[in-house]
Amino acid sequence: MxxxxxxxxxxETGIAIYxxxxxxxxxxLYSQVEMxxxxxxxxxxxxxxxxxxxxxPLIKQVLKEGNCRSxxxxxxxYTSGPxxxxxxxxxxxxxxxxxxxxxxxxLAVHHMEGHLLAPLLEDPAPDFPFVALLVSGGHTQLVDVKxxxxxxxxxxxxxxxxxxxxxxxxxxxxxxxxxxxxxxRLAADGVEGRFKFPRPMTDRPGLDFSxxxxxxSARNTILKCKDETGLTxxxxxxxxxxxxxxxxxxxxxxxxxxLEQTDRKRLVIAGGVSANKYLRHKxxxxxxxxxxxxxxxRPEFCTDNGAMIAYAGCQRMKAGQKDGDExxxxxxxxxxxxxxx
Numbered sequence: 047m048x049x050x051x052x053x054x055x056x057x058e059t060g061i062a063i064y065x066x067x068x069x070x071x072x073x074x075l076y077s078q079v080e081m082x083x084x085x086x087x088x089x090x091x092x093x094x095x096x097x098x099x100x101x102x103p104l105i106k107q108v109l110k111e112g113n114c115r116s117x118x119x120x121x122x123x124y125t126s127g128p129x130x131x132x133x134x135x136x137x138x139x140x141x142x143x144x145x146x147x148x149x150x151x152x153l154a155v156h157h158m159e160g161h162l163l164a165p166l167l168e169d170p171a172p173d174f175p176f177v178a179l180l181v182s183g184g185h186t187q188l189v190d191v192k193x194x195x196x197x198x199x200x201x202x203x204x205x206x207x208x209x210x211x212x213x214x215x216x217x218x219x220x221x222x223x224x225x226x227x228x229x230x231r232l233a234a235d236g237v238e239g240r241f242k243f244p245r246p247m248t249d250r251p252g253l254d255f256s257x258x259x260x261x262x263s264a265r266n267t268i269l270k271c272k273d274e275t276g277l278t279x280x281x282x283x284x285x286x287x288x289x290x291x292x293x294x295x296x297x298x299x300x301x302x303x304x305l306e307q308t309d310r311k312r313l314v315i316a317g318g319v320s321a322n323k324y325l326r327h328k329x330x331x332x333x334x335x336x337x338x339x340x341x342x343x344r345p346e347f348c349t350d351n352g353a354m355i356a357y358a359g360c361q362r363m364k365a366g367q368k369d370g371d372e373x374x375x376x377x378x379x380x381x382x383x384x385x386x387x
Contacts, residue, residue, distance in 0.1 A: 047120045047364050050105070050144075051356030054097040054137030055129025055157045056184075057088045060352030061104040063112040063119075064360045070167060072112035073353045075346070076100045083223045087213075094132035101140055108352075116148045121368070123359020126154030127376030128184070134375040142373050151368040153359050158185060158381055160354035161316040163194070164343040167357055172341040177310045179301055181325075182317030183209035183224070186255045186297075188304045191314070194361055195386035200304050201253025208293055209319045211257035215264045215289050219282050229286045230322055236287025237280070241267055243292040248299045253307070255300060257293065264289050294325045298332055311338035321348040362387060 048071075053060035062073035078096050082088045109115065124141035127134055138154070145152040162178050165171065177200070180187045186203040206214070209226055216225020221232075243263045246256040264285060271281045301313060313333055319325065320342050333340040347353055365387035 047360055048114070048118060049356050049360040049363060050108070050119050050122045051155070051352045051359050052101065052105075052122070052124040052137040052141050053157075053160070053350055053352045053355045054101065054133050055125045055127070056133060056350060057082055057093050058350040059097050059100040059104060060350055060355065061101070061108045062352030062356040063108055063114055064353065064356035066360050066364055070353055070356070071114065072108045073351065073356070074104045074108050074111070075351055076104060079224060086217055086223050088130070090130045090132055093130060094136055097133055097136040101136065105144075119148065119150055121145075121151045121153060121359070121363045123153045123155045123355055123363070125157045125160070125355055126374065127157060127379040129157055129377060131375060131377045134377065138373050138375050142369075151363070153363050153368050154374065154376075155355045155359045155362070156379055156381060156384055157350075157355075158187070159384060160358045162189065162191065162197075162314070163358050163361070164316050164347045164351075164354040165314050165341040167347060167353060168341070168343060172312050172314055172339070175310060176312035176314050176341075177301070177304045177308055178314040178316065179297060179320075180317050181208050181297065181315065181319040183207060183213060183226075185317065186257070188253050188300060189381070190304070190308050190310070193386060195384045197381045197384065199380075199382060200307070201255065201300060203255040203257060205256050205258040206261060208255070208257055208297065209317070211261045211293065212289075212319065214261055218265055218268050219277065219285065221282075226319060226322070229290055230324065232283045232286035233290040233324070236283040236285075238287060238291075240284045241288035243267075243288050245292055245296045245299065248296055253300050253304055255296065257296075260289065260292055260296070290322075290324055294322070294328050297325065298328045301329060302332055302336075305336060305338070311336065313338065313340045315340065315342045316348065318349045321345045
């Protein structure tokens with residue numbers, strides 16, 4: 047089965063073609079980061095308009111690079127949620143229009159399921175079951191994964207997502223949007239131990255996360271530095287290091303608990319924050335101690351992309367799933383609502 051996919055949930059337009067026998071044939075991504083950076087965050091209306099402008103050219107590019115025509119396709123998958131309503135509608139309406147004109151079925155794909163399954167695009171791919179840490183600008187979740195569609199939510203953030211906390215802390219230090227990569231780069235020049243931030247909710251049982259207190263601690267430290275001597279470049283680096291260490295330690299502690307609770311030996315991390323090198327290093331250390339394995343997608347598939355939607359859509363279409371007659375989007379969509387295959 048060969049599936050074309052459209053990802054348009056937020057500020058990246060991703061298009062890809064996945065073949066169930068040959069694997070990923072082609073993919074392309076256009077990021078709106080430069081446009082939204084002027085505003086310090088994603089502007090939903092601008093995101094929707096840009097998806098309209100970029101989707102068709104990217105589809106033509108991916109078809110050409112994949113050496114495919116419309117009659118070589120067996121279906122079209124698209125991100126139906128969660129995400130920005132206007133941006134989701136662009137992808138959903140485009141997918142359904144192309145499918146109608148080409149005589150193909152369509153399938154609405156869950157954005158977070160796409161992230162969760164993205165490591166299966168790699169070689170070696172993880173076998174089921176495993177624990178997944180989904181960590182991005184909009185989500186921080188721990189999920190026990192027994193198979194596609196067999197998901198048990200173990201814990202999630204009760205306030206800010208980890209990526210959101212990274213971005214907001216960066217903004218407090220006047221760093222460009224998105225702030226996560228800038229925090230990581232600054233942390234490399236930080237002096238360890240100068241500042242120490244809390245590891246929220248690690249002193250109590252459970253697998254939920256909270257990053258608002260960590261963000262507040264960073265804010266108070268930034269304001270104190272500004273009042274005393276002005277916020278220097280070294281101050282920023284030291285704060286970035288302390289923040290990154292606290293955020294990563296929190297996630298590692300929760301992952302360890304989740305693995306012990308489920309008795310799993312495989313851990314998957316996915317989502318934009320999974321590209322953080324320090325997080326990967328600490329989770330690799332954890333899994334080495336536990337004599338297990340950690341899996342993650344290549345950096346280009348950590349952020350939103352069409353390849354993950356193409357893969358997830360292909361697996362479900364192979365199982366016979368397809369859309370009904372209505373165009374439906376799900377700006378909020380629990381993964382527990384997804385059927386197993």
